[in-house]
Amino acid sequence: MEKEAKSRILVVGATGNLGKLLVRSSVSAGHSTFVLARDSAFYDRFKAKLLHSFAADGVTVLKGSLEDHGSMIEAIKMVDVVISAVSLKQVLDQKLLILAIKEAGCIKRFIPAEFGVDADKVQVIGMDYEFYEKKIEIRRFIENLDIPHTYICCNLFTRILLPNLVQQNPFKIFGDGNTKGVFVEDRDVANFTICTVDDSRSLNKTLHLRPNGNFCTMNDIVNMWEIRIGKKLEKEYVSEDQLLKNIQEIPYPKNMELIFIYSAFIKGDHTYFPIDSSSGLEGTEAYPSVKLTTVHEFINTLPL
Numbered sequence: 001m002e003k004e005a006k007s008r009i010l011v012v013g014a015t016g017n018l019g020k021l022l023v024r025s026s027v028s029a030g031h032s033t034f035v036l037a038r039d040s041a042f043y044d045r046f047k048a049k050l051l052h053s054f055a056a057d058g059v060t061v062l063k064g065s066l067e068d069h070g071s072m073i074e075a076i077k078m079v080d081v082v083i084s085a086v087s088l089k090q091v092l093d094q095k096l097l098i099l100a101i102k103e104a105g106c107i108k109r110f111i112p113a114e115f116g117v118d119a120d121k122v123q124v125i126g127m128d129y130e131f132y133e134k135k136i137e138i139r140r141f142i143e144n145l146d147i148p149h150t151y152i153c154c155n156l157f158t159r160i161l162l163p164n165l166v167q168q169n170p171f172k173i174f175g176d177g178n179t180k181g182v183f184v185e186d187r188d189v190a191n192f193t194i195c196t197v198d199d200s201r202s203l204n205k206t207l208h209l210r211p212n213g214n215f216c217t218m219n220d221i222v223n224m225w226e227i228r229i230g231k232k233l234e235k236e237y238v239s240e241d242q243l244l245k246n247i248q249e250i251p252y253p254k255n256m257e258l259i260f261i262y263s264a265f266i267k268g269d270h271t272y273f274p275i276d277s278s279s280g281l282e283g284t285e286a287y288p289s290v291k292l293t294t295v296h297e298f299i300n301t302l303p304l
């Protein structure tokens with residue numbers, strides 16, 4: 001039997017932090033890879049260099065943007081799968097991309113810019129400045145238009161919050177320190193994402209990343225960091241009430257980090273619910289060959 005060809009993948013937001021990793025992962029996995037880059041990126045020294053390196057790796061670099069309908073339709077018609085890695089600022093602008101996907105009618109899978117905590121499950125709605133509401137709005141928009149999709153819920157990127165948590169002095173432990181959060185390296189998130197595109201098991205489902213070595217509590221983090229630096233640290237326990245007070249006192253958007261901490265380490269938003277197999281699957285169970293960086297390994301790379 002002839003093996004089905006790998007899907008052609010378009011990455012929108014390819015010059016961004018996660019986008020470039022998605023492009024690299026797509027190329028490594030043998031997919032014909034396309035990127036839609038804004039005009040301005042070609043005039044930015046670093047982004048232009050990145051786009052050149054993509055082209056050298058065989059990536060088709062196309063000019064366009066979410067606001068340029070014609071460029072999107074043209075790009076979408078060249079591929080089977082679209083992955084969006086635009087930042088939070090453009091979350092709702094993805095509706096333009098989704099409408100173009102609907103119009104083109106050829107896309108087998110769309111992966112929107114989620115890549116965080118499961119927006120339908122978080123327990124901080126109402127205090128998160130619509131961070132998750134916007135992602136939920138995009139989910140419903142996709143579903144109402146009947147666009148084949150996969151949502152990637154990787155929880156927190158290791159490099160975003162963890163370095164700040166370990167650098168605190170004194171070391172603040174939020175709540176009792178025993179609630180588990182999940183941290184995953186963005187490179188690993190990109191690799192898992194690419195695994196889903198041709199996999200019927202992930203069609204119209206959520207991929208949850210909850211790898212064993214990537215669950216950790218605040219108490220685990222301080223223990224790992226104390227071993228790394230070779231000394232015990234002074235600890236300050238911050239109660240739920242105190243954390244909520246701090247969130248109110250610190251102006252937006254500076255308080256977002258504390259809201260993510262509240263969600264993860266007080267509410268347990270990464271882990272409080274079981275994965276329902278009718279609507280989701282777990283990444284390490286579905287794709288055991290993907291190599292992961294554990295929290296312990298990541299902490300050992302941080303400068304002292």
Ligand SMILES: NC(=O)c1ccc[n+]([C@@H]2O[C@H](COP(=O)([O-])OP(=O)(O)OC[C@H]3O[C@@H](n4cnc5c(N)ncnc54)[C@H](OP(=O)(O)O)[C@@H]3O)[C@@H](O)[C@H]2O)c1
Nearest residue numbers: 013014015016017018038065066086087113114116156157
């Ligand atoms: N779980 C976590 O801890 C975590 C942390 C960070 C991010 N994330 C998620 O990761 C995803 C990507 O975020 P990021 O931080 O990697 O984003 P980013 O670095 O800010 O990159 C955004 C990308 O979108 C492109 N873009 C912006 N406006 C556009 C437009 N109008 N048309 C077409 N492209 C446009 C940018 O292009 P230019 O280069 O032209 O500006 C850039 O390539 C988001 O879903 C975000 O929520 C998760």
